[in-house]
Amino acid sequence: MGxxxxxxxxxxxxxxxxVGNPRLMTNIGSDGWLxxxxxxxxxxxxxxxxxxxxxxxxAYSDMFKISAVVSGGSFARAxxxxxxxxxxxxxxxxxxxxxxxxxxxxxxxxLGLSQIRWEYQVHLQMWSMQYWLIxxxxxxxxxxxxxxxxxxxxxxxxxLQIYESPLPAYFAAAxxxxxxxxxxxxxxxxxxxxxxxxxxxxxxxxxxxxxxAREFDFSRDIREAAHNSISINDLWGRFWSPGLIVLLAxxxxxGRAGGKSKWLVAILVFGLVMAMGPVVKWQDKTVKIFNTPxxxxxxxxxxxxxxxKGFRTPSRWLWLSAFAASGLIAAGLKNARIERLWxxxxxxxxxxxxxxxxxxxxEKIPDVYKWLKNQPGKVVLELPLYTWPQEQIEVEKMYYSLxxxxxxxxxxxxxxxxxxxxxxxxxxxxxxxxxxxIIVHDKxxxxxxxxxxxxxxxxxxxxx
Numbered sequence: 048m049g050x051x052x053x054x055x056x057x058x059x060x061x062x063x064x065x066v067g068n069p070r071l072m073t074n075i076g077s078d079g080w081l082x083x084x085x086x087x088x089x090x091x092x093x094x095x096x097x098x099x100x101x102x103x104x105x106a107y108s109d110m111f112k113i114s115a116v117v118s119g120g121s122f123a124r125a126x127x128x129x130x131x132x133x134x135x136x137x138x139x140x141x142x143x144x145x146x147x148x149x150x151x152x153x154x155x156x157x158l159g160l161s162q163i164r165w166e167y168q169v170h171l172q173m174w175s176m177q178y179w180l181i182x183x184x185x186x187x188x189x190x191x192x193x194x195x196x197x198x199x200x201x202x203x204x205x206x207l208q209i210y211e212s213p214l215p216a217y218f219a220a221a222x223x224x225x226x227x228x229x230x231x232x233x234x235x236x237x238x239x240x241x242x243x244x245x246x247x248x249x250x251x252x253x254x255x256x257x258x259x260a261r262e263f264d265f266s267r268d269i270r271e272a273a274h275n276s277i278s279i280n281d282l283w284g285r286f287w288s289p290g291l292i293v294l295l296a297x298x299x300x301x302g303r304a305g306g307k308s309k310w311l312v313a314i315l316v317f318g319l320v321m322a323m324g325p326v327v328k329w330q331d332k333t334v335k336i337f338n339t340p341x342x343x344x345x346x347x348x349x350x351x352x353x354x355x356k357g358f359r360t361p362s363r364w365l366w367l368s369a370f371a372a373s374g375l376i377a378a379g380l381k382n383a384r385i386e387r388l389w390x391x392x393x394x395x396x397x398x399x400x401x402x403x404x405x406x407x408x409x410e411k412i413p414d415v416y417k418w419l420k421n422q423p424g425k426v427v428l429e430l431p432l433y434t435w436p437q438e439q440i441e442v443e444k445m446y447y448s449l450x451x452x453x454x455x456x457x458x459x460x461x462x463x464x465x466x467x468x469x470x471x472x473x474x475x476x477x478x479x480x481x482x483x484x485i486i487v488h489d490k491x492x493x494x495x496x497x498x499x500x501x502x503x504x505x506x507x508x509x510x511x
Contacts, residue, residue, distance in 0.1 A: 048094070050152035051138070053392070057156050058134045061401040065123040070206060074406035079208055081108070081459065082171050082362050082443035083408065086115040087449050093255045096448055097458030099426050100479050102205040104462040106255040108461035109172040109212040115212055125171055125400075134159040134178035137370070140184055141377030152379030153294065153391045158373035160399020161288035161364055170403070172212030179219040180209050180370075186223060190230040194239055202241035208249025214254070214358060217251075218367050221317060227484040229310050256357070265462060266356035269325055269349050276324020276345070276361040278331050290398025295372045298379025308378040311371045318367030321345055325361075371475055412450050415486060415505040420451040423500075424483025428510065432471045434463065456482055482510040 065071045072079035073446040085105065088095040090112060093103040118125035141151035150458075158164060169172035185201035208216045232238065259265060277286065323469050325346035327334040336339055349355050380391060419427065427448075433440045441459040450472045456479060458466060469477040475494070478485070485494060485508040 050142075050148040051135075054134050054138050054152050054155050054291075055131065057396065058131045058159055061126070061160055061399075062127045063402065064129050065127055065331075065402060065405065069123045069247070069409070070097045070408045072406045073126070073402070074404045075169040077439045077442045078169045078171075078254070079406075080439070080446050082111055082114075083120065084123075084442065084445040085109070085121070086118065086125070086209075087311045088110050088115075088122040090115060090185055094454070096465055097445055098453040098460075099454045099456045100481060101464050101466070102215060103255045103259055104458070104460070106252070106259045107463070109214075110210050110252070111171060111212070112210040113178060113193055113207060114171060115210060117489050122171070122408075126168070126174060127444075129171065129175035129177065130148050130159060130254040133175065136177045136184065137373055142179065143147050143184075143188070144374070145377050145381040147377070147381045147383065149388045150377045150383055151378055153282060153388060153395050154373040154377035155394070156293050157288075157291045157306040157395040157399070159371055159399045160401065161291040161369055161397065162400055163286050163288050163291065163369040165400045166286060167363065167366070168211070172214060174365060176215060176218075176366070176370075177398070178211055179215040181237070182220050183226075184206065184220050187226055190232055191227060191373070198237060198241050199244065202245040203248065206245040206455065209249045211353060213252075214363060217352075217354075218364075221321075221367065222314060225310050225313050225317070225444055260357065263462070263464060267359045269346065271359050271395055272345065272349060272361050275334065275359050276326075276328060277322045277365060278328040279323070281362075286362075288369070288398070289300065290395045291369060291376075293394055293398060295380075297391075297484055298376045300379070308375055309444065311374040311378065314369035315368045315375070317371075318364050318371065321348075321364035322362050322368065326348060355430065394434070408446070413505070414502050415500065415507065416447050418500050419453060419484065419507070422484070425454055426456065426482045426510075427451075427453045427476070427485045427486060428470070428478060428482050429485045429488065430469065430474055430492060432457045432474060434468060434471050448486065452486075478510060485510050 059066055070082065082095075085095070085108065088105060091108070096102045098104045098107070114125040117128055131404075137158055138151050138155035141154050142148055145151065164174075182201045182204035185197040185204070189195065189198040189201065205216065205219055208219065278284075317345050320343060323343055323345070325343055327341040327343060337418040345361055376391075380388065383391075438459040441457060444455065445458055457470065459467075466477065466479065484499070485496070486505045487494060487508065488504065490504075490506060494506075495509050496508040496510065498506055499509050
């Protein structure tokens with residue numbers, strides 16, 4: 048009971064002050080606002096109240112449907128649940144494999160407080176890792192000779208993962224590939240049926256994502272992937288995780304981890320190589336030999352693996368390496384006695400990090416949105432319209448749309464349709480048919496048409 052309590056206490060401590068205040072979110076960029084908006088869209092289907100007149104706009108980004116259910120649409124609650132559930136899932140993984148509760152607790156804390164994990168604290172898709180961890184854990188137990196229900200439940204949970212975020216499903220595929228190579232299970236009707244069930248679950252989401260990609264001929268340039276991959280020096284730079292790295296180094300000493308954890312080494316190396324992206328980089332510059340970049344496997348995966356062209360941040364694969372490092376730590380501590388584990392616990396906590404920068408969602412609603420809420424029209428364009436890197440203004444408009452309930456022409460997401468860019472550069476000639484109101488937040492901007500409302504900061508024009 049002691050190790051379990053320790054993991055729970057440390058996970059909650061790391062999330063303070065979000066614990067007890069569901070209005071808080073991480074104060075890093077605009078993702079907290081965007082994710083809050085996404086989680087409060089209708090659960091069934093892929094429509095959202097932005098980017099009118101386009102359809103399936105939730106497929107422009109991660110969908111966070113599972114987080115919406117478990118958190119009630121609160122970013123803070125989703126963060127707390129994600130930290131607690133991820134650390135507990137990791138703890139249960141290593142406790143089951145290495146039969147040392149305290150060693151598993153140390154490993155879970157080292158991962159849960161690592162900078163590799165906290166680098167993505169505002170990216171909920173990289174925070175809530177519990178779903179695929181539980182799914183793969185169940186399938187792993189089945190591979191080791193467990194009950195068949197674990198295979199089926201794992202397949203169902205893995206299928207649902209795409210409705211949270213697609214990238215961790217690829218993490219799961221990588222781990223399962225290594226585990227299947229290790230155990231080499233015989234093909235069976237149960238394995239086939241589990242695959243069919245998982246495929247049926249993901250099909251609606253795959254069709255939605257695929258439809259968006261085809262509609263806009265959308266794919267991310269491989270140069271964007273190279274830009275967002277890690278440089279070798281990032282391992283002791285922005286991803287430096289003292290507690291995790293020190294304990295990993297100790298676990299790799301001769302005679303510590305043992306032969307049964309070789310598959311974890313394979314996962315660690317695979318995650319690291321994928322995180323480096325399509326080419327080797329040093330200090331954010333491509334390393335070249337005879338003026339030729341050094342290619343890496345990610346480049347081949349970009350062209351071969353379905354869906355890979357939609358991802359822009361290879362560095363996130365480093366999370367998989369951190370997971371494997373955590374397992375190697377647990378393996379290295381599997382024979383350690385409790386009285387000798389005080390120092391690894393101390394290293395894991397002191398060498399880690401926690402939540403330090405938060406902001407509260409606004410409680411005051413601007414008067415223009417109070418007026419808009421009670422009007423009969425359904426579609427609103429807000430000007431001026433901003434795109435990256437001023438997307439913070441747009442996501443705040445999206446947040447207020449949760450109050451007034453209208454559909455926005457503007458918006459911001461992982462993908463932004465061409466209409467929005469056209470409106471940003473030339474709004475008058477690109478207003479889509481069906482728009483009811485135009486809200487101008489800059490009184491220097493004058494539009495033709497009837498004024499329906501104005502206050503000190505805003506003017507609302509009829510678009511009819």
